[in-house]
Amino acid sequence: MKLATWNVNSLSVRLPQVLDWLQANPVDVIALQELKMTDDKFPFAALQAAGYHSQCFGQKTYNGVALLTRTPATDTVKNIPGFSDDMARVISATLPFGDAKSAIRVIGAYFPNGQAPGSDKFDYKMHWLGALRQWIKTELQTYPNLVLMGDFNITFDDLDVWDPVGMHEQIHCTEDERFHLRSLIALGLHDSIRLFEQPAKNYSWWDYRDMAFRRNRGLRIDHILVSDALKPLVKACSIDKTPRKNERPSDHAPVVLELALS
C-alpha cells in the first residue's frame, strides 16, 4: 500500500500534473493541500476517471484540502473537532482494510504558515498546533493505525534547512514550532522518512524565486508521520522531486510512503 501527500498550490492550475503523477504513481491514497478552490469547483469527475474517490474540504482563494483514495473511505471529518477555525486545513477519513482492527485512519493537513515569529499569524499557528496535538492524542486511542501527513510548515531540525544559519529562528525553523512538532512525535508517531538513510539536503519545498530548486535551496516541511502500530510496516519513504521539474510546478514536491500491506 502506498500513500502520498502533495501541496499542489492551486488544484485548478495543477490538475493536469496531479493526473499525470497519479498515472505514473498509482498510490492508494493521496492527500492534497492548498486546493485554493471551493468544493463546487472540485474536479470529482476527472479524478473518478483516474480511479480515485475524492473527499474534499475546499475554500475560496486560500487553503483547502482533499483525500483521494482508490477504495471508498469512511467517517470523514473536517478540521480539528472542537477547534473553531474558518480555514479549511484538515481532512480525515478511515480506510477500511482487512478486519475492523486493521482499519487505517488517514489525516491530511495543511498546517498554518505562521508568516513571522511574533505576528498574529504565528500566534494562530501556535494555538492551532496545540489543538491538533490534543486531538491527535485522542485519535490515537481510537485509531492505533494512524497516518498524519501533509504540509506541516515546520522543519524538524537543521538537516531540513538549506541555510540553517540564515534561517535560525526564522519562520518554519523556530524552536517554538519545533517544540510542537516534537510534541506530536512524543504522542507515539514517527517521521517516516527518517526511518531510512536519505540523501543529504533532501527537501520538499523550494522558493519559486532565485532559481532555488536548481540550486537546491529548500526546506523539508512536508511530512508523513506514522503511529507506533504502523511503524513496523513502513517499507520506504521518499520525496519525489520529478514534478518540481515540470513547467509551472507547485513549489512543493510529493512525499510517498510505502507500507507492507496489500
Add this chain to the structure above:
DNA sequence: ATGACTAAACCTTTTAGA
C-alpha cells in the same frame, strides 16, 4: 531591498505563501 516568483481576487495592485 518587508526584493526575488506564483496564484487569486476587490485584477495594472494587493495579499499571501514559505
